[in-house]
Amino acid sequence: MGDFSVQPRTDNVEVSTWMVACNLDDLAPERPLGIRLAGTAICLVRAAGDVFAVHDECTHGAVPLSDGEVDGCTIECWLHGSRFDLRSGEALDLPATEPVRTFPVRVIGGVVSVDIG
Numbered sequence: 001m002g003d004f005s006v007q008p009r010t011d012n013v014e015v016s017t018w019m020v021a022c023n024l025d026d027l028a029p030e031r032p033l034g035i036r037l038a039g040t041a042i043c044l045v046r047a048a049g050d051v052f053a054v055h056d057e058c059t060h061g062a063v064p065l066s067d068g069e070v071d072g073c074t075i076e077c078w079l080h081g082s083r084f085d086l087r088s089g090e091a092l093d094l095p096a097t098e099p100v101r102t103f104p105v106r107v108i109g110g111v112v113s114v115d116i117g
């Protein structure tokens with residue numbers, strides 16, 4: 001037997017940050033769903049033939065966007081009415097000026113997963 005040791009690799013190590021969020025059937029069209037994944041508040045929206053995930057917190061007043069209303073690819077904050085683009089997170093109306101964080105979403109076999117990385 002040779003004398004050897006195994007060193008843990010630290011290069012090119014990819015850590016998956018995809019997490020299962022819900023079943024696609026749990027998402028009614030244009031009805032936001034607020035969930036938490038690894039401590040992160042996520043607002044899931046099924047709209048315009050797609051599924052979107054944004055941080056579930058308005059960038060103006062830190063209230064849940066999942067309590068807002070969806071229209072096409074936008075979600076409107078219920079408190080002061082700023083709308084955010086679900087695709088880019090861009091704030092479309094004052095008083096919010098900062099974009100909301102968006103997260104990649106994939107749907108495989110009816111299961112919705114979000115990359116919270």
Ligand code: FES
Pocket residue numbers: 058059060061062063077078079080081082094095096
């Ligand atoms: S708290 Fe959302 S627009 Fe003011």
